[in-house]
Amino acid sequence: xxxxxxxxxxxxxxxxxxxxxxxxxxxxxxxxxxxxxxxxxxxxxxxxxxxxxxxxxxxxxxxxxxxxxxxxxxxxxxxxxxxxxxxxxxxxxxxxxxxxxxxxxxxxxxxxxxxxxxxxxxxxxxxxxxxxxxxxxxxxxxxxxxxxxxxxxxxxxxxxxxxxxxxxxxxxxxxxxxxxxxxxx
Numbered sequence: 001x002x003x004x005x006x007x008x009x010x011x012x013x014x015x016x017x018x019x020x021x022x023x024x025x026x027x028x029x030x031x032x033x034x035x036x037x038x039x040x041x042x043x044x045x046x047x048x049x050x051x052x053x054x055x056x057x058x059x060x061x062x063x064x065x066x067x068x069x070x071x072x073x074x075x076x077x078x079x080x081x082x083x084x085x086x087x088x089x090x091x092x093x094x095x096x097x098x099x100x101x102x103x104x105x106x107x108x109x110x111x112x113x114x115x116x117x118x119x120x121x122x123x124x125x126x127x128x129x130x131x132x133x134x135x136x137x138x139x140x141x142x143x144x145x146x147x148x149x150x151x152x153x154x155x156x157x158x159x160x161x162x163x164x165x166x167x168x169x170x171x172x173x174x175x176x177x178x179x180x181x182x183x184x185x
Contacts, residue, residue: 090157111145
């Protein structure tokens, strides 16, 4: 009973600390989603583990299930000592460096218009052609407002990757925005 009391208290403390850590490290724009995925994985793992160990206890015995669960806990603790998480964190502060798309005022889309197809065409130096995976990047977002929000979502941690990509190219990439417009718009 004492071991279960201490274990339960440790579990509550661990979940509280990890939850606070997830909230502090996630960027503002994605914090709720990251926390939702964290809770889904942790609570889903708890439910799946309960079903597995309940099944083992039903087929073998409660003692066998507890013995193997204890061995699994010791093995996972040992793995945690060997396979460490990185000690450094990335800088998730905003890095708003993208230029706002230039649009003719008469053709400015409304925030709800979309979907929007964005193409980014790179001119890659021949020396770096084998290192570069894509020359034309395309992606679709649901609305113009959603694409404008993407401009606010770059973080300083993205800077290193973006600078590396630009070091392979001869000039700035050509960016195009294609917005679906209905005949009544």
